[in-house]
Amino acid sequence: DADVTQTPRNRITKTGKRIMLECSQTKGHDRMYWYRQDPGLGLRLIYYSFDVKDINKGEISDGYSVSRQAQAKFSLSLESAIPNQTALYFCATSDNTQKLFFGSGTQLSVL
């Protein structure tokens, strides 16, 4: 089983809809992250969390919100999706080393 699991793997939605992407991990790591990946722009940090009570904005948090429901669960919400949020979204975890462990990604298309 994957250590970092993202659901769904693919999602197509319409402009203005609220959607949630979910992430769960079995690595026992405290630190969790949400990134989006766009061609030519690379990976950009949306939000990160160091523990259940800690939420921090990343480079591009506008239009997104997150919830850290438990040590193992970190969800990303788009309150009102827009087409330029079409991207590949990755959840990642890390412990106190300098290493990130990524899920397989969610391809989101906003029409």
Add this chain to the structure above:
Amino acid sequence: QKEVEQDPGPLSVPEGAIVSLNCTYSNSAFQYFMWYRQYSRKGPELLMYTYSSGNKEDGRFTAQVDKSSKYISLFIRDSQPSDSATYLCAMRRQGTGNQFYFGTGTSLTVIP
């Protein structure tokens, strides 16, 4: 100017070739340097990790950091078709709350 610059390629080489992938960066405070490999429709996976300057070797892969030039490299010897992927460099400063800076990735194809 981006903090980390990486040539996107694409790079195409014959099987068995030596591959050199590179990144430059602007922030001299970066201390930790990583290379990730990303197969199509998969998440990046950590390939090499280096602290500060110097070389690190793991099988066919060698990571090299030159802090004086703000330049890092990944060398792949005896390249295989299974090495075909996108390679991303990443780096971070010490004590910055896990803020990682990524290159945009170089697409590599190894032709049998």
